[in-house]
Amino acid sequence: MGNKDDKDILGNLRRNKESIFIREGFEKELEEKLVRRFTRKNQNKLFVPSLATIFATIVFLLLVVSNDNVFEESQTSTTTDEPLVYIYHTPTHESFFPELEEKDDNNLATAFDKTVNITLLGEHLGKTLESKGIPVLWDDTDYTKMTEEQNLEFGESHNVARENINTTINNHDSIKMVFDIHRDSQRRKITTTTINGEEVAKIVFVISRNHPNYQQNLKFAHKLHELLEERYPGLSRGVYIPASSSSERNSNYNQDLHEKSVLLDIGGVDNTLQEVNRSVEFLAEIIGEILN
Amino acid sequence: MNEENKTEEEIRHIYRQYFKEVYHFIVSFTNNHDEAEDLTQEVFIRLFKSISKFKGESELQTFIFSIARNVEVDHYRKVKRRMILGDLFLKIVPSNNKSTEEIVEHKESISEVYSYLQELKPSYRIIVILRGLNEFSIKETASILNCSETNIKVSFHRALMILRKKMVTGGDFKGEGWLNNGK
Numbered sequence: 001m002g003n004k005d006d007k008d009i010l011g012n013l014r015r016n017k018e019s020i021f022i023r024e025g026f027e028k029e030l031e032e033k034l035v036r037r038f039t040r041k042n043q044n045k046l047f048v049p050s051l052a053t054i055f056a057t058i059v060f061l062l063l064v065v066s067n068d069n070v071f072e073e074s075q076t077s078t079t080t081d082e083p084l085v086y087i088y089h090t091p092t093h094e095s096f097f098p099e100l101e102e103k104d105d106n107n108l109a110t111a112f113d114k115t116v117n118i119t120l121l122g123e124h125l126g127k128t129l130e131s132k133g134i135p136v137l138w139d140d141t142d143y144t145k146m147t148e149e150q151n152l153e154f155g156e157s158h159n160v161a162r163e164n165i166n167t168t169i170n171n172h173d174s175i176k177m178v179f180d181i182h183r184d185s186q187r188r189k190i191t192t193t194t195i196n197g198e199e200v201a202k203i204v205f206v207i208s209r210n211h212p213n214y215q216q217n218l219k220f221a222h223k224l225h226e227l228l229e230e231r232y233p234g235l236s237r238g239v240y241i242p243a244s245s246s247s248e249r250n251s252n253y254n255q256d257l258h259e260k261s262v263l264l265d266i267g268g269v270d271n272t273l274q275e276v277n278r279s280v281e282f283l284a285e286i287i288g289e290i291l292n
Numbered sequence: 293m294n295e296e297n298k299t300e301e302e303i304r305h306i307y308r309q310y311f312k313e314v315y316h317f318i319v320s321f322t323n324n325h326d327e328a329e330d331l332t333q334e335v336f337i338r339l340f341k342s343i344s345k346f347k348g349e350s351e352l353q354t355f356i357f358s359i360a361r362n363v364e365v366d367h368y369r370k371v372k373r374r375m376i377l378g379d380l381f382l383k384i385v386p387s388n389n390k391s392t393e394e395i396v397e398h399k400e401s402i403s404e405v406y407s408y409l410q411e412l413k414p415s416y417r418i419i420v421i422l423r424g425l426n427e428f429s430i431k432e433t434a435s436i437l438n439c440s441e442t443n444i445k446v447s448f449h450r451a452l453m454i455l456r457k458k459m460v461t462g463g464d465f466k467g468e469g470w471l472n473n474g475k
Contacts, residue, residue: 006452009459010424012405013320017425020316023325027315030333031307038340039300106327107370109377 059115062123082174083137084291085129087122087181088165090254091144091157094118094183098272108185111269114145121266122181124277128284134291137172139164158253165254176291177220178261180253182206183276184268191268192275193234201267201276203228203283204237208263210252216259224262227286235282240265306343307336310356313426317357320421321364323410331367335360357426357436361418368414408458416451423448 095113097103103110119140126138141164143157150160169175184191184204191202205221207214221239228236242251255261264283267276314335319328338359346355409417422433423444430448434441 005456009405009452009455013409013420013424014427016405017316020319021325022312022315022319023329026329027311030311030329030336031304033333034307034336034340035300035303037337038303104330104370107374109374 081135083135083172084174084176085134085287086137086139086168086172086175086178087126088139088141088161089118089122089143089181090161091147091154092117092119092140092142093144096183096267096271096273096276097269108269111185118181118183120273121276121280125179125181125280125284128281129287132284132288134288137168137175139168158251162254166257169257175258176260177287178258180261180263182263182265183271184265186268188268188270191271195232195235195282198278199275200235200282201271201279202235202237203279204265205239206253206263206265207239207241208252208255209241211256213256213259217255217261220260221262223290224286227289228283231286232282235279303340306352310353314356314360317360317421317426318364320406320409320425321417322367323406327367331363334363338363354432354435357422357428358438361436364418365414405459408455411458412451412454416447416454419444419448420451420455
């Protein structure tokens, strides 16, 4: 009897095998991909370095030619206009799946990159604010690298950055707002909305209760959220306060250093740079409004 | 023969001959089409990278399926690691409470038997798929999994027994971890 059942099970498996769905076109796509990859080895050898060169050139142009203003600020912190907004990233390597080549969309640990990462978004917010006449201090110090070099855990980057941030804030009395920019690790449907027919990454304001004066920071975060909500309903996911139990010694996000310091989660791992750039443009409007 | 010398025609020939079988094997294991596409690609990339090391036409099928089996094992380990890493992420960016569950849960089932199959532990699952779905003999299965024929017979028998029970009772039989069959 057991034998007959076994045959039934196997028969069932085999019957259903024919109904296994394979995405139309996948077989052909993969075939072409494989043929390209394994028959043109020699061209590939040239192709990869040339791609890298092009990429390096673009990064160079971005940094130096098109935006030497921000570049100088981030390096030397000497500007004619004293900065009103201070932007940094702890950690710095958070990236976005659609922008990466080497990745596994199902593995969040692969959504990181040394160059194509969240700092590009901070730079974009900086540029957008400057185009509105708001002087910005954009700090792209690679805290993740520093954290790794000091053999500390990934989550320690807030601590590694603390001294730098403190010095910067003390040296520039002019700073009115401090933004630590991140992206969420939530998936696309949670982190994306549509504004004026275009897909835009949503924003969360994260405030730590892990220091005595957090009410000031919270008030500021609520103000940003409310203004965004008024102007672009749905763009903000609100103000998020992690439960105290998850707040470790290092996770007040250095928000005690400035009363208007907020951690921003802009978009998630599945958003494109274009989508997150759009949302910081909307955010820049609100920031401009508050500063005026 | 090395990979540079593999002609386009040979690649297409091998690919077309085995694509479906490999895809079926993988999708039955993962029960998720997105993952199955990535893993199938990985199998063929590894295959064409290492085909120079392969000798003897008669065992090509076994060679391909042992690669596929390794890809699945690697993937399975990665999923486990991802769950652990997911916890780490919770501590760092505290607002991503759901992400790990979401990854684990977005699976779609081909049919009932296939969803029960997912509840078998991976080593049993692979044997049932190879024997039942891909219709390999005991001997072939043993050489793909690099273990003894007795081992395959016993495991296959046990796996079917569990599967049968699940189908009668409607599941709830958990199998965890890898059984290192003769490894």
